[in-house]
Amino acid sequence: MAKQKRNAFYAQSGGVTAVINASACGVIETARRHKDRIGKVYAGRDGIIGALTEDLIDTGKESATAIAALRSTPSGAFGSCRYKLKSLEANRREYERLIEVFRAHDIGYFFYNGGGDSADTCFKVSQLSEAMGYPVQAIHVPKTIDNDLAFTDCCPGFGSVAKYVAVSTLEASFDVRSMAKTSTKVFVVEVMGRHAGWIAAAAGLVEEQGIPVVILFPEIVFDEPEFLARVDQLVRQHGYCTVVVSEGCHHADGSFLAEQGARDAFGHAQLGGAAPVVANLIKQALGHKFHWAVADYLQRSARHIASKTDVTQAYALGRKAVELALQGHNAVMPTIERLSDAPYKYRIGMAPLAKVANVEKFMPRDFISKDGFGITEKCRRYLRPLIQGEDYPRFTNGLPRYVSLKNVAVPKKLAAFDLK
Template identity: 60%
Template sequence: MPTAKTARKSAGKPAGNLLYAQSGGVTAVINATAAGVIEAARARKVRVLAARNGILGALREELIDTSKESAAAIRALGHTPGGAFGSCRLKLKALDADRARYERLLAVLQAHDVRWFLYNGGNDSADTALKVSQLAAEYGYPLTCVGVPKTVDNDLAVTDCCPGFGSAAKYTAVSVREAALDVAAMAETSTKVFVYEAMGRHAGWLAAAAGLAGADADAAPHLILFPERPFEEADFFAKVKATVERVGYCVVVASEGIQTADGRFVADAGGGKDSFGHTQLGGVASHLAGRVKDALGYKVHWALPDYLQRSARHLASKTDVEQARAVGKAAVEYALKGMNSVMPAIVRSSDAPYRWKIEPVPLSKVANHEKKMPANFIRKDGYGITAAARKYLEPLIRGEAPPPYGRDGLPQYVTLKNVAVKAKLPPFEG
């Protein structure tokens, strides 16, 4: 059972260690947040431990000593995609339902004198950080927990946008624009319909970002399918046919999470549910392509970019990179000030020129809340974005922040040493 421990004090140096963990699907810029955390902590002479494979590593007491990494490696981490320490999909349940695992986590934190816990993830991760802070308070252990925002889906509550989304949005808009030029070049004798699948389970933010690829009625994407609107196949077929007859071809962007009016996912991958209770999706583009071919007789191609959307650091948004670093730095500042159970949120102060700042928000207002697109962001016919959506989205994909390239023509990404910290507790079972 965890017990309180008297904090060590040393002149000019905060007592204890900081534990950073990544959660859920990684993004092109989550490592930029990690770099922001580590550099800010080093500036305050605080040692940062990282959990190997997220919360699972924390439970297993598989911790990494980031002080073994050079300053150059941490700088390079800022332009490297993936999750440098590993992430996982593991949701801890309510305190009473999952108490043994929460107590194990607290015991690990105590064993390694962790006084600040930074959990970099989405809605469920904010909930976990909140519960860990509550348990620590129950046992009288001095621990400050801070949630750090991350998700390509842009569905995190309170914050104006989520680090990770801007880069995925830029990749989506650029990919759709380039693919549309390809389709247009061949439409006379080849492909008439192209279907692009975008990530987004319940919120169509990435599908909406594809709308930035074209500005007028006949520019691709011609049709966007949002999870916020029920999918009606007959109406969709009619829109595709009308577009092909008017433009000569039709580019469709479909969110993976589109549903029929009765709430059934159009593309259920049949892979069951993950630990977060999410149905495995994927394949909506191939499904729609087959249905269009059968119903309308057009030659159809489709694309499922999948992980490419969230790993494309070579095409990252500069705005996104800057925001990812900023939330990491702010999280450390909040933690060392003892601001418990908060998250650094991005606040938009101006659209034109685009200006933003970071402010703390309570985790209780973030945990398990989902931000869907406002109704006024979706065109009245349900198949495109509005001027209001464009005004919101455009600043988030602005600017380029390419990684350095080597003589071999490939980006120079870093692989950290990830030196393990010696375990102090019995192996984790559960």
């Protein structure tokens, strides 16, 4: 007896990446190849908020060419959001609303593309849907530039950020080196990474080209005297140096160098400004002339220099998410399982969301040098394959040609829902 054909819902969550749309492409194209099992594929406008407010997008209105172009387009094609659903006990009405919307639109597959918080939401939806008598197969599609999801070797989005940070550090360091005799001696760049220093670690790859770099990781407590001594040593030895600081760098008491006192929608401390703090410390203590920069959105949106490995894996995990759902799996996440470093080999695995949700993966201590300011060869072996290859978008008149979808709304069937 053939299984009932049901619709699918896909949403993007949290900070977007250069390759999150490649995962969307993988989900939608794979679903279209299984029209006997999956009917319409809806997307949430602005992420999970689209589901709560019944603001759905009919991806069936997009041509095959437009969907294929998502693979080389950065950011979130359907819109994303930083909206954390509370626990079932604290706000059951939101989860019940999700199931109500899914029921109204005959949605039986839920593909949520995001990081740790979205993995938790995905898991809760799978639990509640069963309890409410409307089963929904909830599959989490991993995405985070922070590379901090557990049970997967790497996360889509990270490889491209790592490539951008490594290339930018290399090129900026060449600039500083050329002017060091009479101008800037220290260049400080701030990268993302609240609790895990994977992004900052990528800058350590430039040491292979003789660039003197000091890296400040969230995993290593900031020691001001040791840091300043290391910077001064490199400037005296090379005439200049580059400092890469993770936004999550913190003091011994746990306070962030860059904490602004505000909180984001997920309840996390609002960070930003570690670079000028560090640069001014160098100026005041050592007197070296400096420049600083914050990579910010530039690092996560740089599709023009995306890692081919990253693009390939992002698409593969989106495709695998649909395949897992069709195989009957629920409350799981497709993962990357590394088989070897060189040559780089991996396979797509699967992890239960009960173990993935709300678990952060930090830099192993043996990936960080003994002095705490660089990376080890073991870390280099891990990073190198993830930044390999170029997957350039199509260029027109000198600029990347990215796709903007029509995002046609699906007619609403339910009463309005107030987001509180």
